[in-house]
Amino acid sequence: MTEHSLPRGMIRATKTTGTHEGYMPGFGNDFETEALPGALPQGQNSPQKCAYGLYAEQLSGTAFTQPKPERAWCYRIRPSVRHTARFKKIDLPYWKTAPNVLPDVISLGQYRWDPVPMPGAGESYTWLTGMRTATTAGDVNTQVGMASHIYLVTASMVDEYFYSADSELLVVPQEGRLRFCTEMGVIDLEPKEVAILPRGMVYRVEVLEGPCRGFVCENYGQKFELPGRGPIGANCLANPRDFKTPVAAFEDREMPSRVVIKWCGQFHATEIGHSPLDVVAWHGNYAPSKYDLRTYSPVGAILFDHPDPSIFTVLTAPSGQPGTANIDFVLFRERWMVAEHSFRPPWYHKNLMSELMGNIYGQYDAKPQGFAPGGMSLHNCMLPHGPDRNAFEGASNAELKAEKLDNTMSFMFETRFPQHLTEWAATEAPLQDDYLDCWTSLEKKFDGTPGVK
Numbered sequence: 001m002t003e004h005s006l007p008r009g010m011i012r013a014t015k016t017t018g019t020h021e022g023y024m025p026g027f028g029n030d031f032e033t034e035a036l037p038g039a040l041p042q043g044q045n046s047p048q049k050c051a052y053g054l055y056a057e058q059l060s061g062t063a064f065t066q067p068k069p070e071r072a073w074c075y076r077i078r079p080s081v082r083h084t085a086r087f088k089k090i091d092l093p094y095w096k097t098a099p100n101v102l103p104d105v106i107s108l109g110q111y112r113w114d115p116v117p118m119p120g121a122g123e124s125y126t127w128l129t130g131m132r133t134a135t136t137a138g139d140v141n142t143q144v145g146m147a148s149h150i151y152l153v154t155a156s157m158v159d160e161y162f163y164s165a166d167s168e169l170l171v172v173p174q175e176g177r178l179r180f181c182t183e184m185g186v187i188d189l190e191p192k193e194v195a196i197l198p199r200g201m202v203y204r205v206e207v208l209e210g211p212c213r214g215f216v217c218e219n220y221g222q223k224f225e226l227p228g229r230g231p232i233g234a235n236c237l238a239n240p241r242d243f244k245t246p247v248a249a250f251e252d253r254e255m256p257s258r259v260v261i262k263w264c265g266q267f268h269a270t271e272i273g274h275s276p277l278d279v280v281a282w283h284g285n286y287a288p289s290k291y292d293l294r295t296y297s298p299v300g301a302i303l304f305d306h307p308d309p310s311i312f313t314v315l316t317a318p319s320g321q322p323g324t325a326n327i328d329f330v331l332f333r334e335r336w337m338v339a340e341h342s343f344r345p346p347w348y349h350k351n352l353m354s355e356l357m358g359n360i361y362g363q364y365d366a367k368p369q370g371f372a373p374g375g376m377s378l379h380n381c382m383l384p385h386g387p388d389r390n391a392f393e394g395a396s397n398a399e400l401k402a403e404k405l406d407n408t409m410s411f412m413f414e415t416r417f418p419q420h421l422t423e424w425a426a427t428e429a430p431l432q433d434d435y436l437d438c439w440t441s442l443e444k445k446f447d448g449t450p451g452v453k
């Protein structure tokens with residue numbers, strides 16, 4: 001990206017070791033970057049006086065005493081205490097937070113939604129007003145669980161900034177291109193990529209190419225990390241070098257501005273006289289990043305049967321109970337199917353974990369019809385589900401030659417906690433009334449006689 005394509009007045013690092021087009025490679029590295037030469041102190045974090053008259057400030061994403069603390073040291077024009085004033089509560093009625101269990105909404109059921117329609121002419125939504133919560137799980141006050149959202153964004157935030165004290169956000173675009181101007185640098189994001197926005201980090205969202213639609217997983221708990229690889233070893237799945245963290249970028253703007261903060265499920269606004277995106281240099285391992293899903297190298301069955309879908313985990317957010325994630329982000333993408341004498345699509349199952357799926361593009365193999373790009377489905381804790389009749393009959397009778405599963409990219413936000421529908425998801429969103437019908441024609445084949453039916 002060239003300098004002139006940055007937002008007005010934004011200055012980006014010109015020299016940073018290991019950069020590629022404004023991003024630094026690696027997952028959770030201890031990065032360092034400066035947008036002005038000499039702005040980053042060397043050999044210490046908190047000099048008596050910082051270069052350029054900057055203020056030193058630490059952003060801690062974990063408790064200080066966590067075994068692997070995650071934090072960033074920021075060198076900024078004003079300390080963050082100058083980026084808030086008195087707060088007033090504001091209403092963003094479609095952005096919900098757990099616990100949000102509604103007595104009149106039935107979350108127990110297999111649900112599927114058509115794509116939420118793009119806004120019509122005259123409708124204008126920003127990142128904040130265009131967020132529609134579909135499900136919530138856990139409890140934000142105890143920092144466990146998650147929410148799933150659909151976003152519809154047509155307009156850039158102007159002199160408006162946001163951060164969530166509640167959560168880390170995993171953004172999965174499905175249509176349109178967005179720009180996240182963050183305290184730590186600029187991320188441009190398009191479909192087939194995902195972004196991770198850390199808890200507490202201030203940003204503004206601009207539309208590069210709209211309208212924009214996508215999915216968000218709001219993680220109330222411990223940060224996403226790369227899954228343990230076990231016997232897979234060091235390679236394949238998501239490789240750390242394919243995560244990209246932006247180089248430092250800042251703006252020095254004196255302008256009436258509004259900062260919105262999400263805190264314990266409530267939204268608060270505060271008015272200030274300048275841009276809070278004023279970090280000139282930073283170092284540390286607590287920073288936003290993006291990842292290109294096309295670099296995900298899937299691993300699977302090469303003789304018969306197939307592994308659990310956990311084999312497709314891109315990122316996992318631990319819950320404190322080993323092997324039982326607060327959230328797994330799982331990707332179903334193009335791959336070769338080669339298993340012999342096996343039913344190749346996902347099998348029928350009933351699962352402790354609650355599964356929210358979204359389709360980014362193409363056709364999902366267990367649901368050839370009805371699960372459209374932009375659509376989503378929910379299979380909740382201990383609710384049975386599996387291939388629809390067409391997928392079952394097709395896969396049961398197919399000639400099992402090597403076959404490329406092409407033009408397919410779906411994902412799952414899977415959590416150990418039951419997911420509760422919001423009123424929007426249950427009433428306003430395009431819920432499919434006939435989803436259950438995809439299984440009703442699965443007939444009884446058993447007649448007591450031996451042999452394959």
Ligand code: FE2
Pocket residue numbers: 349351355379385
């Ligand atoms: Fe499932």
